[in-house]
Amino acid sequence: MLHDMYKTIETAIKETTGVPDALLTDGGEHADLATTIAFALAKQKKQAPVMIAQDLAVELSRLPALTGITVEAKGPYINFIFGNAYVSEAIKEAVKPGYGNLPGKPTRVVLEHTSANPNGPLHVGHIRNSIIGDTLARAFRKAGYPLEVQYYVNDMGRQIAIVAWGFDNLDSKQLENEKEDAHIARIYIAANQEIQKDESITQQVNTLMQLIENGDPATVKKFRREVSRCLDGFKVTMKNLNVAHDRFVWESDFIRNGNTERIINKLKRLPQARDEETLALDLSESGFENKYVLRRSDGTSVYAARDLAFHAWKGANFDRVIDVLGADHKLIGAQLQCTMKLMGEKVPEIVHFEFVSLPEGSMSTRAGKFVSADDLITEIRKRAFDEVTARRPELDEETRRSIAQSVGLAAIRYDIVKVSPEKSTVFDWKEALDFERQSGPYIQYSHARACSILGKAGTFSECFDLETKQEIALAKKIAQFPMAIDNVVSELRPHILAIYARELADTFNCFYHDEPVLKSEGKVRDRRLTLVKAAQNTLKESLETLGIDAIRTM
RNA sequence: GGGCCUGUGGCUUAGCCUGGACAUAGCGCCGGGCUUCUAACCCGGAUGCCGGGGGUUCAAAUCCCCCCAGGCCCGCCA
Secondary structure, eight states: HHHHHHHHHEEEHHHOOOSOOOEEOOOTOOOOOOOHHHHHHHHHTSOOHHHHHHHHHHHTTOOGTTTTTEEEEEEEEEEEEEHHHHHHHHHHHHTTTTTTTTOOOOEEEEEEHHHHHHHHSTTHHHHHHHHHHHHHHHHHHHTTTOOEEEEEOOOOOHHHHHHHHHHHHOOOOOTTOOOHHHHHHHHHHHHHHHHHHHHHHHHHHHHHHHHHTTHHHHHHHHHHHHHHHHHHHHHHHHHHHTTOOOOEEETHHHHHHHHHHHHHHHHHTTEEEESSSSSEEEGGGGOOOOOOEEEEEOBBBOOOHHHHHHHHHHHHOOOOEEEEEEEEGGHHHHHHHHHHHHOOOOEEEEEEOOEEEEETOOOOOTTTTTBBBHHHHHHHHHHHHHHEEEEEOSSHHHHHHHHHHHHHHHHHHHHHHSOOOTTTTEOOOOHHHHHHSSOHHHHHHHHHHHHHHHHHHHOOOOOOOSSSHHHHHHHHHTTHHHHHHHHHHHOOOOOHHHHHHHHHHHHHHHHHSSSSTTTSOOHHHHHHHHHHHHHHHHHHHHHTTTTOOOOSSO
């Protein structure tokens, strides 16, 4: 809708003036859309921008294509204000189930996210990856793309060897009520402490790594067992965060199925290959200083080689390959992209996000310095339950627990997704546990209020002829939703949706505060209820795309 | 030392790619609003050399250069 209007007006400006760029932008508080084209034409026409704007506005307003759009010059700006037809059409769409679904596309997309090393529980840094990834996944599906979400299991790294050593050599019994991933972390941390004390352990770990690379059955079994247990823990955490993967892809499979060897043979033939003691690529002509090592001198593969095999496999099976990775992967991500291009393989798109740290410094699983996602979830549910109990003492405990769970989820997911990924953040308990401010629960509350109004309204006949300023403002905000979804997938920036949902809630809150709905009568009541229904539906779709429960009462 | 990212009122933050109309919102602060559709809400007020300095432009938070501060990275680790 909004997109159509943009195109129509853009074409009209281009055809009328002959310029290649209509310089059309959001009109903010002045208009729905506006152009600064008069500035650009000033030099060429040797006329003041104000004069040009005035003449052009008159000319544009006469065009049949722009019927129903108010065109007016305000100084050097030309403003476009959409009429009632636009508003009515938008609300007609917005009351339908699935509002915001974009037309289906043939492009098959594979999206990888989270992929944390299975050596300890997911912490508040990892879940930034999960939440950005999962929100993108939901937006892609809403935008009509067939999508598969994958988790890449790094099951043959040094840290897994350290875990395996710990289980063999330390007191490694699982404690009562200890979650699998927390158990693994405890052993991993203890093993690292032992390594600090006794350097000879490193040799034993190296031996384990050689055994796993050679496919020694007992070692493979041992590694698989602990990695699987850790993943079981991750799955519980992710379920609690409403995050889902379609497939877990194991790194070691790319050794076993020969893909890594095949990719190494292909890489050897590149002019950039340096097959000396090690096999490495010289990517200096692409601006990378260090050599990109693929095979060690002992003949075993390096992570990079397996990663290339993994990405080649993804590229062969999907049309678009997208990875969500932390800022620490920027360099290796760029090297991966560069190498894929040199090989003529599909180049993955990478979404990077900056680090989450603690007030006392960086997080470290090895040092046991982290806030686990499980602890955050437990704490936030407790807080949410107290809050619900204080606000709604009349509800039974089960209902309050259920609301608290949804509110807690909303608080966590929104708190993380609302920030632009390129900003590094410091985890703050006080902010994470806040349900007011610009929070997920705030948006849920707007939705619940809308549901409450609709519940009390009974039946009404839909009416799309809006009138007051507040009605129109809300309708126009609702109309922006499909474009917000489109922007998220085209820019790969899920925080756009978070900001949109909050603004929609703001607009709806102001609307129902200022305009009586249930107490109005006749057509006014009908059209306001229709608008509430459209707002409720749009809030619901927004929340669900953010992976947040659109609860009907709270 | 080199590369990438960030720097917007006391705190958090949008806008920056695609330059234009008084820089977005929240928290906190000050002052209002619950016998009226759930106050997880709404309304009003104070608070900004948009890190600093140059440049490009009719016009710069936005583009270019330099500097400063913080984060991340520069392994035959993953």
